Amino acid sequence: MALISLRDVGVVTPRPLFQDLTLGIGPGDRIGLVAGNGAGKTTLLRCIAGLAQLDRGSITVSHGAVVAHVQQDVPEAWHALPLQEVVRRALPPAEREQEGWRVGLVLDEFETPEDLRARPLAALSGGWQRLALLARAWVTQPDALLLDEPTNHLDGERLAWLEGWIRGAAARTPMLVASHDRAFLDACTTRTLFLRPGASRLYAHPYAKARHLLEADDAAQDRRHARDAREVERLRRHAGALRNVGVNSGSDLLQKKSMQLRDRAERLEQTLRPAHAEKAGEIRLASRGTHARVLLGLRDVTVRAPDGRALFRIGRLDLRQGDRVVLQGRNGVGKSQLIALLRRAAAGEEPGVKLGPGLVLGHAAQGMAHLPEDATPHRLVAAHAGIGDGRATSLLAGAGLGVEMHHRPIGRLSPGQKARLGLLALRLAAPNLYLLDEPTNHVDIPGQERLEAELLAQEATCVLVSHDRSFARTVGTRFLLIEAGTLRDVTDTPAAASR
Template sequence: MINLQNLGVTLREPLFSNLNLVLGAGDRIGLVAANGAGKSTLLRCIAGAHDPTEGAVTRARSVRVGHVEQEPPPGLLQASLYDAVRDELPEADSWRAALVLDELGAPADLRERPLAQLSGGWRRLAMLARTWVGDPDVLLLDEPTNHLDLSKILTLEAWLKALPKEIAVVVASHDRSFLDATTNRTLFLRPEQSQLYALPYSPARAELEQTDAALARRFERDIKTAQQLRRQAAKLHNIGVNSGSDLLTQKTKQLKQRADRLELAARPAHEERTSGAIRLEHRTSHAKVLMSFDDAQVQTPDGVPLFRTGKLFIRQGDRIVLLGANGAGKTCLLRLAKSAIDGETPNAAVKATPSLVLGYGDQGLAELAGDETPVGAITRPFDVGDQRARALLAGAGVGILAQEKPIRLLSGGQKARLSMLVLRLARPNFYLLDEPTNHLDIEGQEALAAELMREEASCLVVSHDRSFVRAVGTRFWIIEGRRLVEADRPDDVFASAATGGAGPA
């Protein structure tokens, strides 16, 4: 259907180059790369919305490409969910809009609401439905699981698996479990040597690591050989100067040229460009019980009751993952806990030890002032000078050019890494993290999980990312109807969500 030939895009520096890919009927390709490494740009090139710097995209005659971007166009936000989908259809086929919305599980009461009033998850599904009714032969999905809760992610997985076999799909995603469930090929996008494997993400990642290890060994070998050639050249040079031998001088020149060629060819092409490091610094607390909930009432900001917590405790070293559908009250529980720690709204049913130092991460990254610069976000609350702040920002993946921009203009990945840097400098002893992996690439997700475990951090985390939940959690709370209960294993909750249940009893 589509053929990419020596494709490359350069924006200040190469995003990718010399990319060759044939996309045929039935392909399900997972597209994996670091934040800002070109996934969205590549999808736009395939869709014909972006011109590559080099190479060509050839499409079969009459092939229809459906491109689902991360956000709806601003001009569509006032349209209702139903109209946003129906407007892509001729009047005679308008019935298909309701059919696709049924397939994706859109409730009737949401269909007449403007997209501007819907959650990020429903906006994503609206754009998918709007694209799908156009009968594409190739479907391009850009971060389709962002802002979706677990039940909707599983619905989307099932929907993709049920697509006609001849449809080709390319999914750019950081959700490892989703990629494993929905793809049969994986493209690791890199600046110079992208790697394609006829495998889902996890086995492809294992193959990639073996390939990278072999490249690393070859790189070390070639560099050692080049160093030996230079040493030989230096010895011959000295002998040639002393003896006046033109032959030895010529031999010296040849050895240096061989060393130059080896070093040039031995560039570590296996090394993937990183989005920046994630580090945490977790101070300890002497308290054994950090927080207690004595059947606290959790409610919306305007006072609508959602559920009761029952009698639960958070102890030193607990890494608790809070699970539940969007709208069940997960964020409201985190805000209730934050209010108790900050002492803003005293609540006899929620108690926090006085020694708690809170690290709070909002899923919308609202704790970062949009008009402030990254440098200001670091130097204003923390005792670090301008030079140190800039070095910390660069190490976290916020480059020199971005450091003086208003935070609202940063990418989602840059904002997420800036938020993690702020948490590190605060040195908390307890974390409340609301969807911390939403804007992080796979490297960032793994680094955050590793840091939480390495620091033996105590935390209450909201996440729908199954790989992250399995890696981080030591305890699992789930909002079930109007109560908060504890599950023994996350897979019990995942299995229940897959079958439409609320969770374990």
């Protein structure tokens, strides 16, 4: 029996996101929710959680059932609170004193180090902030979970823990999981819902097999659409010919048959439904040439935290043209700090680093935090040499940013929109060395695949941090593990090296 029932639900304003969606979520269901950026995944989760309104249809939750919603972002009001207090406040006020012991049990279950529990949430890594949100949900003893991008910012160790927890302790708790992480979806889900503005598709399989079936169904629908469109055209031609003959000969019978054929053509035309086509913007890169074989050479360099603490040492590291280096290690070991050091080195501000001739750097920070939040996308793009207003508008539209976003402050864009804008800015810089810190966070699956294809097609040289195993396996040529204060080459796969 379904714990949560959706019947003919839809959100169609200010534009269609989904409609006529009917779905039951019951014990043991772990449904992967897949769609492009801005296509309605978060909206659907919020509607089920009672935080947003449907335009049509109904959602029914079994009487007394607790449905916990794990959102993507940490509210600013929680930043100063200790982790354990953030979790405790998920309990009803009347239960916090007598039931507060449950907080410790959940934090133990989540393998939370003691020294983290009293730290303010803002002082924790993005991965532990994500797990704090999940702990808040779990401490309420929910009957169902709604998870919105639960793997963002998790390192390999925490991601492996999350997958084991979902398949183990939480296996019988119904879940609807919105995610762009292909490997995670395959590891943890039992069914897949592809959310679409028209007819959404549900398959009784994890992501990879479900996508294969979806592509086959879409291809079959395209063939039916083409066949029926040809039949409509044939009926119209035949009806027109019969009408002409009927008029010229004065035959009422032929004119009646002509009208019948036209009616058949109109009824068939109303059923024509081409397969859904993703309308996500393109992701393209550009890479300028260089004759240098080694773009950066590091000798006896210590990577430090912002407060000056030594994190790890690099004895020798050469970044050669064509290297696509994936940095691995737990959250907090210094992957992002190495990216920051390389940026300073490219500006000539770091001793112990030798620059190759003609080095041009392109950088994308986590969450595209390097983008100026007060600027607008149009101003940012138009500022590049040789790009006027018209070209800027065209480039932004091609990247999937609607015209209503072009003059909106960047700080007000969604994470997915910022990601696409940041990747467009990278393309315009045309670097020969890319520094990419979690570039696929908030980028939908089609966007991830386009970015992979571009990095390979451009034979780009890059240093990247990514916890997306599918992305790292596809693009990486070298894997460097930061562990126990050192950096070393590893030959394991991304999943194995991060355990």
